[in-house]
Each structure stands twice: as structure tokens, then as C-alpha cells.
Amino acid sequence: MADKIDGRAVAAQIEDETAAKVEAFAARNGQAPGLAVVLVGNDPASEVYVAHKIKKSAKVGIRSYEHRLPAETSQDDLLTLITRLNIDPNVHGILVQVPLPAHIEEGAVLGAINPAKDVDGFCPVNVGRLSTGTGGLVxxxxxxxxxxxxxxxxxxxxxxxxxxxxxxxxxxxIAMLLLEREATVTVTHIETKNLPDICRKADIIIAAAGAPRLVKGYWVKEGAVIIDVGITRIKGESGKDKLVGDVAFDEVQHAKAVTPVPGGVGPMTIACLLANTVQAAEALEKK
Structure with missing residues (x-):
């Protein structure tokens, strides 16, 4: 039986550590780190995700600045807001929720965020730093x-x-982070041939394809570790919706350990966002 990697427990530990850092930062600076969250339009999934981020921010003591813009907001107006947030000393992290409306170029918007405040780690400067192992927000x-x-x-x-x-x-x-830790990494995609054979040789499988139950039991060797990033809502046998990952969870119990869906990677994303916000605040504080 594979060990179940409890993402909720690990995330809770990160949140406790972040809350302690927030308290120390506030004691030194007179106020807690600030996170600006920008939401353009009313995509339902984005609405839920942003609400969750704000709730978790409050839990660890991070101040949230919420900017909700109508779907018809122009790219220039959005970029003007980002410019203002870039120079606002009360804002240490900036998060623009994606996807953006079709008329806004995502790359231009993410590229406009000050790399020191890019807590999502998506701007080109932070991507470059990650690829060269020279720091930055991950x-x-x-x-x-x-x-x-x-x-x-x-x-x-x-x-x-x-x-x-x-x-x-x-x-x-993920591939770049694994390489930084001296793992030997194979990146596969929709055009990869013989994917099951490639996976069977792996000590670690990171499934991030967005394809429900793609990874079958016979793809996985005994003792491998599996991290399932995928999450898809499907109809269960009872007719009710259920969340499943990219891994056929019940078939991979011969693995050493595997993350469940839900309760694996999901809680870690927001916990790491909060940790990144404090990291950004501390770096700006030193400057």
C-alpha cells in the first residue's frame, strides 16, 4: 500500500511558518506584508480561487488589496494599475489572476509586474532566474x-x-527545479511516444497533463513516488461530480508514495503563494 502524501498537513505547516514570519516582519516595519490580487472579469473558477487566497492571506496575517475589474477593462488600464502597484510601498506581492479576457495579452501583463513582487513567479525575469539557478520567486x-x-x-x-x-x-x-536538485529529468507531452515505457523507468513521476486518470498502474514501477498535479471534475458512478487527478490512484498502490486528489498538491499552491509573498517582502525590506 502506497503512503499517501498529505498536502493539507504540509501546507498547514508552511502556513504556520509564514504566519510567524509575518508577525516578525510587522514588528520590524509597523505593518504586515501586503498582497495585491487583481481579478479581471467574473470567471467562476477564478472567483472561488481568489476568495480562497484572500481568506488564507488573512489567516496568516498578510494584508490583501483586492482589485476587481470588469471584463471589458482595457489592457492599457490594467497595465496602468500594475504600474501603480509596482511602486506602491505597501504592496509587496502582485498576483494577476489568469485566465484574462481574450482581448488582453497575458504575456504583456505578466511581463509588466515588478519581478521583485511577482509572487506567482510567471514574469520572464523570474522564469529566466529559475532556468539559470540564480534565485528569484518560484x-x-x-x-x-x-x-x-x-x-x-x-x-x-x-x-x-x-x-x-x-x-x-x-x-x-518543475523540470528546472528537479534539474537543480541533480535529478535526471525527462519531460513528456502529448506527442511523446511510448509514454508508459518511459514512466516505468522512473523513480519519480510528476503528472501535470490535465488528463483524468491518464497514468495507469502498469505505468508505475514498484517503489516510485508519484505527485499528481492534475485535477478534473467528472461524473461519478452515483451521478454526482467528483474530482480526480491525472493518476489512477487505486491502481498505483504499489508505489512508495502518492498524492491524493483532492488534498495533495492543491493546498500547497496557496501555501507557497503566501510564503512567496513574505519572501518578497523580506527582500524588499533589505533593499
């Missing part, structure tokens, strides 16, 4: 994945890791 979900791996593997040196999915938000950053 994307939250990949950072959370690495923290979960650290709970079950002491040393990644020389281990074979397979990343399923090559997105800019998850797959590519």
Missing part, C-alpha cells in the same frame, strides 16, 4: 511539488524523474 505549484517530494525523498541526486506535461506554469518549472 512558481507556487512547482514549489509546492518540490516541498511534497522532500517529505518522502531525502536526496534527489541521480534519480530518474518523468514530468508529464510541458506547460509554462507547471511542467517546465
Amino acid at each position: 512558481p507556487c505549484t512547482p514549489l509546492g511539488v518540490m516541498k511534497l517530494l522532500d517529505t518522502v525523498i531525502d536526496d534527489l541526486t541521480g534519480l530518474d524523474a518523468v514530468v508529464i506535461g510541458k506547460s509554462n506554469i507547471v511542467g517546465k518549472p
Whole structure:
């Protein structure tokens, strides 16, 4: 039986550590770190996610500045807001919720965020720093994945890791973080041939394809560690909606450890966002 990696417990520990850092920062500076959250339009999933981020921010003592803009907001107006937040000394982290409306160029918006305040780690400067191992703020979900791996593997040196999915938000950053830790990394995608054979050789599988139950039991060797980043809502046998990951969870119990969905990677993303906000605040404080 595979060990279940409890993302909720690890996230709670990170939140406790972050709350202590927030308290210390506030004692030194007279106020807590500030996180600006920008939401354009009313995408239902984004609404829920932003509300959750604000609630968690309050829990650890981070001040939230919420900017809700109508869907018809122009790109220029959004960029003007970001420019204002970039120079606001009360704002230490800036998060622009994606997806953005179709008429707004996501790359232009993310690229306009001050890298020192880019707590999502998506701007080109932070992506470049990650790829060259020169610091910067790391994307939250990949950072959370690495923290979960650290709970079950002491040393990644020389281990074979397979990343399923090559997105800019998850797959590519995770690959770079694994390489930084001296793992041997294979990045796979929709055009990859013989994916089951590739996975069967892996000590670590990071599933981030957004394809429900893609990874079958026979893809996984005995003793592998699996981090399931995927989350998809499907109809269960009872007709009710249920959340499933990219891994056929019940089939991979011969693995050493696996994250459940929900309760695995999901809680880590927001916990790492809060940690990034404090990291950004402390770096700006030193300047």
C-alpha cells in the first residue's frame, strides 16, 4: 500500500511558518506584508480561487488589496494599475489572476509586474532566474511539488524523474527545479511516444497533463513516488461530480508514495503563494 502524501498537513505547516514570519516582519516595519490580487472579469473558477487566497492571506496575517475589474477593462488600464502597484510601498506581492479576457495579452501583463513582487513567479525575469539557478520567486505549484517530494525523498541526486506535461506554469518549472536538485529529468507531452515505457523507468513521476486518470498502474514501477498535479471534475458512478487527478490512484498502490486528489498538491499552491509573498517582502525590506 502506497503512503499517501498529505498536502493539507504540509501546507498547514508552511502556513504556520509564514504566519510567524509575518508577525516578525510587522514588528520590524509597523505593518504586515501586503498582497495585491487583481481579478479581471467574473470567471467562476477564478472567483472561488481568489476568495480562497484572500481568506488564507488573512489567516496568516498578510494584508490583501483586492482589485476587481470588469471584463471589458482595457489592457492599457490594467497595465496602468500594475504600474501603480509596482511602486506602491505597501504592496509587496502582485498576483494577476489568469485566465484574462481574450482581448488582453497575458504575456504583456505578466511581463509588466515588478519581478521583485511577482509572487506567482510567471514574469520572464523570474522564469529566466529559475532556468539559470540564480534565485528569484518560484512558481507556487512547482514549489509546492518540490516541498511534497522532500517529505518522502531525502536526496534527489541521480534519480530518474518523468514530468508529464510541458506547460509554462507547471511542467517546465518543475523540470528546472528537479534539474537543480541533480535529478535526471525527462519531460513528456502529448506527442511523446511510448509514454508508459518511459514512466516505468522512473523513480519519480510528476503528472501535470490535465488528463483524468491518464497514468495507469502498469505505468508505475514498484517503489516510485508519484505527485499528481492534475485535477478534473467528472461524473461519478452515483451521478454526482467528483474530482480526480491525472493518476489512477487505486491502481498505483504499489508505489512508495502518492498524492491524493483532492488534498495533495492543491493546498500547497496557496501555501507557497503566501510564503512567496513574505519572501518578497523580506527582500524588499533589505533593499
